[in-house]
Amino acid sequence: MGRFAAFTAQLSSSTLPYLFALSGAAYLALILLPQGGAIAELCGTLTVSDLGRLLLTAPWLVSPGQLAFDWGVMVVAMMTPLIAPLLSHARRSVTAERRWAATIAFLGAYWAVWWASFLMIFPLAIALTTVTGDDAGFPAALLIAMIYSASPAAQRARNACHVRLRIGAHVFQDSARQGFFTGLRCIAACWPWMLVPLTVVTGHTALMAVIAFYLFADRITPPAQPGWQIPPAFETLFGPTAWRAGSFGAKTAR
């Protein structure tokens, strides 16, 4: 039976269908909006020297406002499906009348943190492409992301992504706090993967979708003991035989 049946059953539960709809709308915006694509135009040409040349020849492509908008849409498209359990936690912890407030606060804070990560991830992408050159940027970013995903640090970050915080009487603040910390932990788990689509010249949006799918497969794995391992997304995608390798170390004694 049915890994596929279990998978599709899970997709139909919780807030996931709505989050996928939001994500899909953002992908459509990236593709269809006439102003969209500044990041896509820059991708793969993000060396420091190319950036200087672009500023002289096509400054609209590095407009901070346009970049911020594109990055925001990119974050909504890629990162929204990752938060279903914690968004559900925020929604079920409040009265029915405050459920929308909790949702807006959670999503707003989560997206805001991810949006601000641009200040870290974009310079990192420029630095990487400058060091490796245009052609090697993509494989280098992929290698970094894969090694990081297999590391204990990534598993700790993934575990933290499951932590529920108190949602008390201050619904808006508490939900925003949950969204904020979920966003921070999500960045800690996913950041190298966001470098990858910034290093390709063509197929930027398609690569975004592939990576978002990978990150979803990564996130729906349950928490686990940190250790070097085959990245958990491979178990989701290919089954448990791919997951057998990995450390099984000592846990804290009672």
Next chain:
Amino acid sequence: MTRTRTDIAKLGGPWSETMVWYARAVGELRTRAFDQPTAWTYLAAIHGVDFQGWLNQNILPPNPPIPQEARRIFNQCQHAGWFFLPWHRGYLHAFEAILGDWIASQGGPGDWALPYWNYLNTNDPNARDIPSEFVDATFDGGTTNPLSQATRGPATTLGPQAWIPVDISLNAQTETIYTSDPGTLGYGGPISGFAQQGNAFGGNESDPHNLVHVMVGGDNSPSPQGWMFDPNFAALDPLFWVHHCNIDRLWAAWMTSAAHSQETSRPWRNGPFPRQFTMPDANGNLNVFIPSETLPGEALAPTYDDLVDGTGIPPAASGGPAMVSAAPPTAGPSRLIGVNDQSLTVTGTQVRSRLAMSAAPTQTLGAVGGQQRVFLNVEGVKGQSASGVVNVTLTAPGADPGDAGPEATKTLVFFGLANATSVEGPHGGSGLSQIVDITEIATRLMSDGQVDALDAHLAQPEGGGAELTVDRISIYIREEP
């Protein structure tokens, strides 16, 4: 061949043929190396393993062989969620098949079945005593008894003790719905994913399951607690299996009532994803199973000699249980009506927290098992002890809890607390939640109509263990459909 599970007390013991073969089989499995799927330690680790703790207690030899599938197969037990009952049913099935295979190979009965400890059978005055086969030092003409080779607490019978002032009961058997809506109590627990320690306990798991674990395993503090006290040690105790066999029987009995609604939605039926439930068979092969296979008439459904004695369920009416699918969690009929204003640290000294009430329950609150009920939620409880016990007393604002009377106090047991607190393990560190019916208390406190606030007074009982923290206290009401 049908394996029929029988009450230990009805086997004609002590040391009936079934129990003798159980002891022999346990002794045999204990000789097998940790990396063998039919080894005692391997089977116990499927439930949960504290690897360093096992080494410290010499349960494992130094540098034991680690099976390559350890990350997939160990630490699977499902607690505090709606997979608790089906996962443990599959676990018992695998265990019974492995033991039965060896027993048959040794000339024992080919239909050997795991017996159960029917501790809530009011027809048996000794039902609550730990069966003598698990206490005797020797059996079989002087052989060391493997069934008593376990670390346990001092209790030899189940019931309230100073450090756990609450009794086991069949209250859960009156729950009519398997899957609880947020903040309310159901028979089988709230919707959950793959969770060794999930969010909130269902009725069966809370009482009697958790209470029996903690009563048998505690209280040896400050020395190491008994194995049953900790999910990462519990299945090492042969008593674990006959306890869980009874828990499983209670579910089987519950499902015979046409008044009860068993969960059958697709997410429950198909189980979690991507990590799925996996068990070894007698040949050491690993097989995935899903919860739907544990339902009546399916491959993993067990057969019991009796589903009436000690189950609280009358003889089966025709028709069996209603099979229903849960409502989405956000659309349930439960409603939050009160929440406290702070996180708390709970020790042996009582601490108070005020709950602001946004609405009072209606005047037509029902009795336990009815459709209109009030539930206290103690949420996000964390602590370093393997399990924890907390007394909660509800009063009007400013009232002295000492004047409230014993009926105003609920004792909550958090089995697997340290697991649920650890951010380094398969839980994620969000702690545990306990939901308890307070309809009668709420009816009394709110009898004069709308109240703006209630006070919750929390303390660990006499001889309380390590400090606990509580994220939130809330009150939910389940409305009439």
